Structure formats: C-alpha cells, structure tokens
Amino acid sequence: MENYKQKIDEYNEQLEGKSAKEILSFFDTLLGKDLVLASSLGAEDQVLTQLFTSITKDARVFVLDTGRLHQETYDVMDKSRRKYRLTYEVYFPLSESVQEMVATNGPNLFYDSIESRKLCCGIRKVEPLGRALKTCKAWITGLRREQAVTRKSLPIVEWDDGHQLLKINPLATWTEEDIWSYIKDNLIPYNDLHDKGFPSIGCAPCTRAIEKGEDVRAGRWWWESPELKECGLHVKDGKLIRKRES
Numbered sequence: 001m002e003n004y005k006q007k008i009d010e011y012n013e014q015l016e017g018k019s020a021k022e023i024l025s026f027f028d029t030l031l032g033k034d035l036v037l038a039s040s041l042g043a044e045d046q047v048l049t050q051l052f053t054s055i056t057k058d059a060r061v062f063v064l065d066t067g068r069l070h071q072e073t074y075d076v077m078d079k080s081r082r083k084y085r086l087t088y089e090v091y092f093p094l095s096e097s098v099q100e101m102v103a104t105n106g107p108n109l110f111y112d113s114i115e116s117r118k119l120c121c122g123i124r125k126v127e128p129l130g131r132a133l134k135t136c137k138a139w140i141t142g143l144r145r146e147q148a149v150t151r152k153s154l155p156i157v158e159w160d161d162g163h164q165l166l167k168i169n170p171l172a173t174w175t176e177e178d179i180w181s182y183i184k185d186n187l188i189p190y191n192d193l194h195d196k197g198f199p200s201i202g203c204a205p206c207t208r209a210i211e212k213g214e215d216v217r218a219g220r221w222w223w224e225s226p227e228l229k230e231c232g233l234h235v236k237d238g239k240l241i242r243k244r245e246s
C-alpha cells in the first residue's frame with residue numbers, strides 16, 4: 001500500500017499556491033473512492049461540496065446526523081442533494097448507545113456537566129466519525145488558516161494521527177470573504193441560520209446566535225468556559241486540538 005504519510009511534505013510543496021479545485025482534483029486522481037469529504041453542511045463544506053461534485057460524479061460526501069440538528073440544516077442538505085445529484089453517506093449514532101444514554105441521563109444531559117456533554121458528543125459525533133473514516137484513506141475538511149491563531153500554519157495536507165489517514169484542507173488559505181463571495185457567485189445553497197446570527201452551526205440545543213462583536217465560537221456550548229469547548233473531532237499528534245466548527 002502506498003505510504004501517503006511519508007509523502008506529505010512532497011504533496012504540500014507541490015500544492016501550495018494551487019486552487020482548492022486543483023487540490024481536490026489532485027487527490028481525486030490519486031485516491032478515487034478512498035477520498036471523502038466530511039460535511040457539517042456549514043459554509044465551507046458547502047463550497048467544498050460544490051467543488052468536489054464539479055470534479056467527479058462519484059464524489060463521496062458524508063454527514064454525521066446526530067439526531068439533534070436544526071431543521072435548517074436538513075433543508076440545506078436536501079437542497080444540495082438535489083442540486084448536485086449527490087447521494088450523501090449519512091452516519092447515525094448507534095441506537096442502543098443513544099437509548100441507554102438518554103434513558104440514564106435524560107434528553108438534555110449536555111447542560112448538566114462537561115462530562116455529560118462530552119458523553120453526548122462522543123456517542124452522537126465522535127464514534128460515528130470514526131466509523132465513517134474507516135472507509136477511506138483521506139478526508140477533506142473545511143478548516144482555514146484565518147479561523148484561529150492555532151491554525152495560522154495549517155498545511156494543505158497533514159497527517160491525522162488519531163484516525164491514521166491523510167487530512168486535506170483545500171480551503172486553508174481562503175478568507176471568510178472568499179467563502180461568501182464564492183457561495184454567492186455560484187448560487188451555492190447555504191444554511192439559512194447563517195443569515196440569523198449563527199456563524200457556527202452544530203446541534204440545535206448546543207448552538208445559539210451571537211451578538212455583534214462576539215467571538216464566532218461564542219454561540220457553541222455557550223454555558224461552558226471557552227477552553228473546554230472541544231468535541232474531539234480534530235486530533236493532531238495524538239492530542240485534541242482546538243477546533244471551530246462550521
């Protein structure tokens with residue numbers, strides 16, 4: 001099997017300065033069905049969905065349906081599957097795990113304690129993500145360098161140690177303005193909640209609109225202190241890294 005990990009420096013050298021579409025095309029040719037886009041149906045992932053489906057009719061895009069998403073999120077998924085003739089791969093949490101968790105801790109356990117919130121994220125997001133990533137050799141994300149100080153040196157291609165596969169960030173160099181211009185210019189469906197003060201959209205009970213001037217992350221798990229707002233979806237060198245979800 002090709003050792004993709006050892007070629008990361010080579011890929012980055014080759015792809016720095018290339019467009020997101022060129023980056024996606026490169027990996028589509030290299031990996032075919034072993035390449036997947038993990039979509040949260042947020043703005044960046046909508047851009048990537050449009051680009052990826054314009055490159056190949058066999059684009060693999062998966063969504064984690066936690067069972068607690070906003071109706072607006074399902075609406076953008078429905079619009080996108082029609083517009084791009086896309087069959088999303090949808091991963092649900094294991095029903096027995098959810099049943100046991102809700103029976104034991106109640107439906108709103110995430111407000112009770114950080115441990116309870118992490119239990120819910122673990123069952124509804126982290127486990128299904130791990131299952132989805134077992135089906136591929138590389139995943140595409142919508143991470144951008146501009147999103148956080150910790151992301152300033154985000155590479156185009158990196159090694160996801162936690163999941164043991166390549167992580168590709170084709171939008172690493174894009175700005176927020178680039179994202180929205182591209183969405184508007186290409187009539188890409190996007191979540192209506194973005195127009196209602198939600199820059200970052202996750203599960204309905206754990207996301208709120210933010211006020212002008214608030215950090216974009218302020219609307220996620222707002223009842224917790226900022227340094228504890230991890231859900232464990234991005235792992236680097238075996239450690240969780242701070243992540244802003246889209």
Ligand code: SF4
Pocket residue numbers: 066068110117118120121122124125202203204205206231
């Ligand atoms: S974001 Fe909230 S509802 Fe969604 S999985 Fe995490 S704790 Fe559960």
